[in-house]
Amino acid sequence: MTCPVIELAQQLIRRPSISPNDEGCQALMLKRLEAIGFHVEQMNFGDTLNFWAWRGDKNSQTLAFAGHTDVVPTGSETQWSSPPFAPKIRDGMLYGRGAADMKGSLAAMVIAAERFVAEHPNHKGRLAFLITSDEEASAVNGTVKVVETLMARQERVDYCLVGEPSSTDRVGDVVKNGRRGSITANLRIHGTQGHVAYPHLADNPVHRALPALQELVATEWDKGNEFFPATSMQIANIQAGTGSNNVIPGELFVQFNFRYSTELDDVQIKQRVQALLERHELRYTIEWNLSGRPFLTPKGELVDAVVSSIQHHTAVTPQLLTTGGTSDGRFIALMGTQVVELGPVNATIHKIDECVSTADLQLLSQIYQRLMEQLLA
Numbered sequence: 233m234t235c236p237v238i239e240l241a242q243q244l245i246r247r248p249s250i251s252p253n254d255e256g257c258q259a260l261m262l263k264r265l266e267a268i269g270f271h272v273e274q275m276n277f278g279d280t281l282n283f284w285a286w287r288g289d290k291n292s293q294t295l296a297f298a299g300h301t302d303v304v305p306t307g308s309e310t311q312w313s314s315p316p317f318a319p320k321i322r323d324g325m326l327y328g329r330g331a332a333d334m335k336g337s338l339a340a341m342v343i344a345a346e347r348f349v350a351e352h353p354n355h356k357g358r359l360a361f362l363i364t365s366d367e368e369a370s371a372v373n374g375t376v377k378v379v380e381t382l383m384a385r386q387e388r389v390d391y392c393l394v395g396e397p398s399s400t401d402r403v404g405d406v407v408k409n410g411r412r413g414s415i416t417a418n419l420r421i422h423g424t425q426g427h428v429a430y431p432h433l434a435d436n437p438v439h440r441a442l443p444a445l446q447e448l449v450a451t452e453w454d455k456g457n458e459f460f461p462a463t464s465m466q467i468a469n470i471q472a473g474t475g476s477n478n479v480i481p482g483e484l485f486v487q488f489n490f491r492y493s494t495e496l497d498d499v500q501i502k503q504r505v506q507a508l509l510e511r512h513e514l515r516y517t518i519e520w521n522l523s524g525r526p527f528l529t530p531k532g533e534l535v536d537a538v539v540s541s542i543q544h545h546t547a548v549t550p551q552l553l554t555t556g557g558t559s560d561g562r563f564i565a566l567m568g569t570q571v572v573e574l575g576p577v578n579a580t581i582h583k584i585d586e587c588v589s590t591a592d593l594q595l596l597s598q599i600y601q602r603l604m605e606q607l608l609a
């Protein structure tokens with residue numbers, strides 16, 4: 233007999249919810265949550281299904297669990313050892329798209345809530361779920377919109393655990409207590425197109441840009457701090473040229489991205505880049521796209537409770553890290569909420585043959601339940 237966490241994870245994996253589709257995952261979760269007394273509010277925006285569900289006293293201390301039902305595309309299905317939407321257990325590992333990111337976590341949360349409510353039907357505070365179907369793709373109509381709605385009516389959310397797969401080797405070995413910011417620059421350096429044999433009649437933007445790009449790459453933006461590694465800038469794309477070897481191009485396009493710490497903000501980054509470009513006397517246009525500001529949840533009630541919940545059920549001492557890509561935690565933190573991420577091992581996420589340890593999912597569910605007990609019992 234399979235355990236309830238694995239059973240529910242399998243039911244979720246069977247629904248091929250490629251972002252931003254939900255394919256009935258949320259309905260399945262909602263049925264379970266309604267059965268144990270959750271108030272449910274669907275908040276659908278555009279192509280995205282979201283819900284906010286809660287149980288307990290609306291005006292009291294609130295612990296929310298957050299996550300997404302959508303998954304990334306499978307890649308070539310024939311390369312999978314078993315079909316990506318037909319969950320299979322082999323050697324203690326549950327295989328399927330979304331097993332680790334993050335349908336396993338969703339199942340662990342729901343089962344943890346069921347067990348917690350059975351033991352503490354009149355728990356203090358409020359237990360909540362914030363679930364979206366648009367985390368992996370555009371993240372436009374998902375958590376960010378739900379958070380806007382909750383903020384507009386001044387809903388209280390003190391603590392939030394996001395079930396993203398944070399762990400490296402063993403479940404609980406890494407808790408993310410913040411994330412770096414991410415900002416992208418789309419830079420166009422303007423020159424004058426011409427014949428390569430007549431360079432005096434042209435102005436080569438590639439030649440003009442090289443020293444500036446060299447300086448951009450060599451710059452130390454900050455040294456990071458206790459919680460964040462140093463800010464990193466990476467060039468993601470460079471394009472120029474007409475395809476012909478006898479034409480000096482009229483324009484050079486460069487795209488670069490910063491993953492930045494709390495030592496910097498987006499305004500400072502823009503100012504420093506633009507000062508650098510001015511110093512090199514370039515003619516340019518630049519467009520910025522801020523995809524997320526950094527956030528940090530320092531040691532405090534939530535971090536302490538998460539760490540002690542992990543230590544209660546495992547022999548692991550979790551590391552607090554802020555590395556990795558952005559997550560929906562960045563939106564939730566805007567409410568002034570303490571936010572951490574704790575989920576299963578992320579070694580296979582987004583890959584062919586994504587999988588998660590069934591024992592880890594059961595452990596994760598116990599850790600989640602322990603967190604509910606610590607903050608709400």
Ligand SMILES: [Zn+2]
Nearest residue numbers: 333334367396
């Ligand atoms: Zn995810």
